[in-house]
Amino acid sequence: MTGGPPVDAADAVDVVVIGAGLAGLTAATELAATGRQVQVVEALDRVGGRTASHHRYGQALDAGGSYLGVRHLRVRELAARFGLALTPTAAPGANLYDLGAGLLRSDAGRPAFNALAVGDALDRLDDLAATVPPADPATAEHAAEWDQLTVAAWAHRELRHPDARLLVDLLVRQMLAADPADVSLLHLLFYLASGGGVHYLTAFAGGAQQDRFVGGAHQLAERMAAALTRPVRHGAEVTDLYAVPSAGRPGARPGHGPVRVVGPGLSVLGTHVVVAVPPGPANRIRLHLPSVHRPAQPARTRGATVKLHLIYERPFWREAGLSGWVTARTGPLRYVVDDSAGRDGLGVLVGFVTGPDASRYAAGSGAARRVALLDRLAGWFGPTARQPLAVLERDWQAESTVEGCYAAVPEPGWWTAAGPPWPTTAADGPVRWAGTERCAQFYGHLEGAVRSGQETARRIIAADPVRAPAAQ
């Protein structure tokens, strides 16, 4: 089917990139560097997607993606290229555990969990993850069974010690922002294999949370966007992609005609199109292109997050020898970390409300929510916790351009029914899908988004290598 509103000749480009998150902007940056005309179109009035910041008290606070690890080499490389500094996240002091038997302060000598049971559970997860090929999880020997088995059911069946079961429960809620009863064992194992293993993924120093951006993660997208010759078009929510007949066009290949990218007030023509939006919104883009098939993507995702910031005059918990880190057995707030480092004396605690807790939390009244939140923090850190300068919330479930955070968590059975959501052959059409959910490595991370953007650009360049490098 062809059609859609007419397009102005000035709006015909080599590549249209839909979505100005890290994946889209990375693809655009790489393609523009080869001399291609690239137009990025973005639904929102800002760039960055799932990286965004609150600006308060002269500080930028990451409301979305924030931390990066020692293995996130492509993001580190981009940060250096665009002049952004990183700062370590580690906060010295004792951690607090609120696991149902009173508040436990855990210094090195007082582990909160049974070390043997917990160590064994983590090792088992890493051993099982090592049998899942991230490039195609459905080909793992036990994929069929593990895709139907939820993590909660697996933990109940396999882990004897209650501490081990509790740890796995907390881990899934924290790492995937989902309830372990909603997540298949196969998805968890894929996520671990993709991201470098459970020990790496959960660690701060030396692990996936080692650093954050000085001045906020959103700056990376902003700087990449600013360096593009064609400004990003904002307020441009894409709804439809139409085929345009390529007959008579010199060099046209069957099925590779230009594509008309359409939305309210938008009509742009691209020889290639990169759809760099998350799976939920990508499912809503209507395809009117006979030769293009939508890749496998979960119809419904299980991840949900409200990310909170509590700003204080000073990191007062450090005076009591506390690191600011809390893990709690019951919600809504189960995880707190200290984000104060390098913030000119301000104390900043970051809290995560995840999975079904996030929906319940967001549905409550603002005033009641705040009282309950401060009560909880006061129980952990004392009465000073009741006096923040500001409490900031970002409910990512409410954002229609995202649907499912931190990244898509497919329903049990999805991997074996659908297959991987990234290209598995060299064959490509004029439309390609990018994003952190389209990357077998570091799925769900900033690193996955950047790698996917780079890989998509590489495939376009390989498919259409005629452009000579030129100043755009």
Ligand SMILES: Cc1cc2nc3c(=O)[nH]c(=O)nc-3n(C[C@H](O)[C@H](O)[C@H](O)COP(=O)(O)OP(=O)(O)OC[C@H]3O[C@@H](n4cnc5c(N)ncnc54)[C@H](O)[C@@H]3O)c2cc1C
């Ligand atoms: C609360 C939170 C905490 C996180 N913490 C971390 C962390 O510490 N470390 C880490 O590595 N990762 C973290 N992540 C994940 C990380 O932020 C994402 O993996 C990454 O930013 C995804 O980038 P992306 O380009 O794939 O997608 P996105 O950033 O979602 O970009 C997609 C873009 O497409 C736009 N769009 C959507 N639909 C349309 C449409 N129809 N037309 C036009 N534009 C459209 C969106 O507005 C958006 O700008 C976190 C995420 C969240 C939400």
